Amino acid sequence: MSDSNHLFLQQASDLMNDLNVRYMEAEFDDQVQLKDQLDRAMSDFSRAKLAILKNSIICTSDDVKQMQQLRQRLSNAPDVQKILATVVSFVSFVRLRFL
Numbered sequence: 001m002s003d004s005n006h007l008f009l010q011q012a013s014d015l016m017n018d019l020n021v022r023y024m025e026a027e028f029d030d031q032v033q034l035k036d037q038l039d040r041a042m043s044d045f046s047r048a049k050l051a052i053l054k055n056s057i058i059c060t061s062d063d064v065k066q067m068q069q070l071r072q073r074l075s076n077a078p079d080v081q082k083i084l085a086t087v088v089s090f091v092s093f094v095r096l097r098f099l
Contacts, residue, residue: 005052007057011067017047018074022083030080037087044091046064057098066093076099 019041023034051057070090077083 002058004059004061004064006058007064008067009049009052011064011071012049014069015067015074016042016070018071019083019087022074022077026080033080034084034087035038037084041087041091044094044099048094051098063097073075
């Protein structure tokens, strides 16, 4: 596996872990708002990971940068709306690039 693929998958995995932590820390009403999008992100990430590993898709340095930017956006997200916007951006990116 290329270094870019490894870095991308690590960044994306870290983003998913960060999302799960933010979800668990959220108030119940916020969890309700996040649940569907978080499930969609998890599913799409799993499918993208399989596509990368099985189809020998080569991730680019731009892909890695995109994941780093999304993680930064998530870490700076002050409320559930910003978290949701980051999840939607992640899902859109993964679908357009890998699925």
